[in-house]
Amino acid sequence: MRNFLLLIFTVFIFFTLSAQKEQVGTVIKDSLYSKNLENQMGENPKRSISVYLPPNYSSTNKRYPVIYFLHGFLNDDNLINPMKELLDYALAAQKIKPFILVIPDQKTTYDGSFYSNTGIFGNWEDFTSIDLVTYMDTNYRTLAKKDSRGITGHSMGGYGAIKIAMKHPDIFCAVYAISPGALAIVREYGPNSDSYVQYDKAETIEDLSKTYFGKVILAFARSWSANASNAPFFCDVPFSYEGETLKVNEAIIKKWHANMPFYMVSDYIDNLNKLNAIKLDWGRNAGERFTIQCKMFSQALENVGVEHFSEEYIGTHTSNIYTKEGRIPQQVLPFFDYYLDFD
Numbered sequence: 455m456r457n458f459l460l461l462i463f464t465v466f467i468f469f470t471l472s473a474q475k476e477q478v479g480t481v482i483k484d485s486l487y488s489k490n491l492e493n494q495m496g497e498n499p500k501r502s503i504s505v506y507l508p509p510n511y512s513s514t515n516k517r518y519p520v521i522y523f524l525h526g527f528l529n530d531d532n533l534i535n536p537m538k539e540l541l542d543y544a545l546a547a548q549k550i551k552p553f554i555l556v557i558p559d560q561k562t563t564y565d566g567s568f569y570s571n572t573g574i575f576g577n578w579e580d581f582t583s584i585d586l587v588t589y590m591d592t593n594y595r596t597l598a599k600k601d602s603r604g605i606t607g608h609s610m611g612g613y614g615a616i617k618i619a620m621k622h623p624d625i626f627c628a629v630y631a632i633s634p635g636a637l638a639i640v641r642e643y644g645p646n647s648d649s650y651v652q653y654d655k656a657e658t659i660e661d662l663s664k665t666y667f668g669k670v671i672l673a674f675a676r677s678w679s680a681n682a683s684n685a686p687f688f689c690d691v692p693f694s695y696e697g698e699t700l701k702v703n704e705a706i707i708k709k710w711h712a713n714m715p716f717y718m719v720s721d722y723i724d725n726l727n728k729l730n731a732i733k734l735d736w737g738r739n740a741g742e743r744f745t746i747q748c749k750m751f752s753q754a755l756e757n758v759g760v761e762h763f764s765e766e767y768i769g770t771h772t773s774n775i776y777t778k779e780g781r782i783p784q785q786v787l788p789f790f791d792y793y794l795d796f797d
Contacts, residue, residue, distance in 0.1 A: 478542050480507045481534055484593075486558075488585045491576040495563075495688065499576065502559045503586065504534035505594065506541055508552035517595045519794040520554045521787075522586070522626075524607030524614040527566040527635075527673065530559045536776050544783040550791035554594060558586055560614075564659075565669055568636060568677035569614030570713055574688065575676050582614070583622045601627045601730070601795040606786055608632040608775065612734065616715045616751075623728035628793040630786050631734040633744055633771050636674065637751045638716035639707075641743035642667045643674070645693040645700055654695055658686065678713040679706045716747065719754040726755070731793040732762035735781060737769035744771060 482505040491499035508518060525533050534557050544550050560567040560578055567578035591598040605626045607615040612634030619629035642649050649667040662668040675689035682688055692706040711717035719726070726732065732755070736748040745766070752764035767774065767781070774780045 477509050477546055479509055479538060479545070480511065481505070481538055482507060486585065486589050488581045490580040490585055491578070493572075493574060493576040494682070495575050497562050497576050501581070503589075504532075504557045504559075505590075506534065506538060506555040507594075508545065508554065510552070511554075511595070515595070516552075517597045518552055518554045519602035519604070519790075519796055520556060520587075520590055520594075520596050521790055521794075522582070522603070522605045522615075523555055523557045524569060524582070524605070524611030525557060525560070526607070526609035526611050527670065528561070529611075530561040533557055537782070540776065540778065540780075540783045541787075543778050544787045547783070549783060550787040551796050553790070553794070553796070554590070554596060556586070556590060558582065562673075562676075564673050564676050566610050566673045566677075568610060568673060568713075569618060570677040572677055572680045574680045574682045578677075579618060579621070583618050583625050587625060597795065597797075599795070600625055604628040604630070604790045604794050606630040606632065606790075607634075609635050609771065613637060613715070616732075616734070617713070617718070619729060619732070620715060620718060620722045620725055623725045627729060627795075628731040628790060629729060629733070630789050632775060632781060632786065633736045633740055634715075634734055634748065634751075635744060636714060637747040638714055639692075639710065640746050640750070641741075642670070643743065645702070650691060650693045651695060653691060662687075674710065679709045716751045716754055719751075719758060719760070723758050723760065726760045731789070732760070733764070733789055734762070735765040735767060735785065737771055737773065738766050739769065740771035 484503045484505055485500055486503055487500045569578050569582055571577040571579045590596055603626045605615045605619055612631035613636040615629050616631045616634055619626050649671050652665045652668040653671045656662040662672050675691045679690045681690050690706045692703050692710055694701045734748055736744050755762050
């Protein structure tokens with residue numbers, strides 16, 4: 455009898471531990487070579503991608519929706535490490551049904567691709583919306599349809615998520631932008647800031663690296679107005695100075711406007727209306743360049759009748775996001791649970 459009870463206890467412990475283990479997802483480090491990223495400027499066309507697979511993925515034949523998460527400026531796909539804990543928590547708390555999450559590394563030598571087709575520095579939009587999605591659908595058990603794909607991201611990644619969703623509603627059905635940047639030319643992105651003075655004074659990449667917004671302007675310009683004949687930075691900017699006199703390059707402004715979502719709304723109304731859901735949020739104390747442009751973009755959507763959600767919350771550009779009480783498990787993931795097709 456004693457041996458029988460010991461056997462029952464052992465079996466109970468085994469199945470308890472197995473059940474607990476199955477509730478934890480798995481992170482796969484993968485990579486993808488993209489012909490769309492082949493370039494003449496030394497950017498690596500082979501990109502690492504981090505994939506979160508839900509519990510029980512390896513023991514079933516089930517297919518899953520996919521959420522594509524785009525990282526911010528200066529960041530890379532190492533975000534998968536803190537994200538895994540949040541994903542496991544959200545699943546255990548039943549805030550979302552099982553899904554696959556993908557974070558592609560799009561950090562460049564100039565710190566951020568802005569998920570844009572640059573030509574000479576690589577076509578990062580095509581890599582994200584075509585190559586990455588095709589690779590995931592081919593190599594993982596995804597639900598390979600637009601209604602089961604969502605795209606999100608933080609800061610530069612929020613910008614990328616909005617722009618890619620605007621341009622590819624045939625690939626993604628829902629977008630959630632977390633404190634997106636680069637939506638419009640405001641504050642430090644504009645000519646009345648010191649950013650272009652810093653840019654003009656710089657003679658090397660190392661000079662620009664000493665100033666945060668100098669690096670941002672370089673990344674904008676390489677993403678939206680690359681120019682292989684304009685050394686040493688191989689790009690053009692919309693504003694410059696001769697002494698204290700501001701010079702405006704209208705042709706370059708048009709190129710930037712064609713890539714900044716606030717100015718793109720009127721050209722993409724039909725595409726925006728094809729999306730199942732659009733949401734953006736931002737921290738009240740994130741700084742005026744974020745709060746202003748997010749409000750501008752939301753107002754532009756409202757003005758043309760595009761249904762969407764926008765929310766200002768108490769926080770900064772980085773606080774109350776990557777915690778169990780933060781935006782990702784409490785807002786972002788439940789949003790996709792509601793709007794993605796899990797069937």
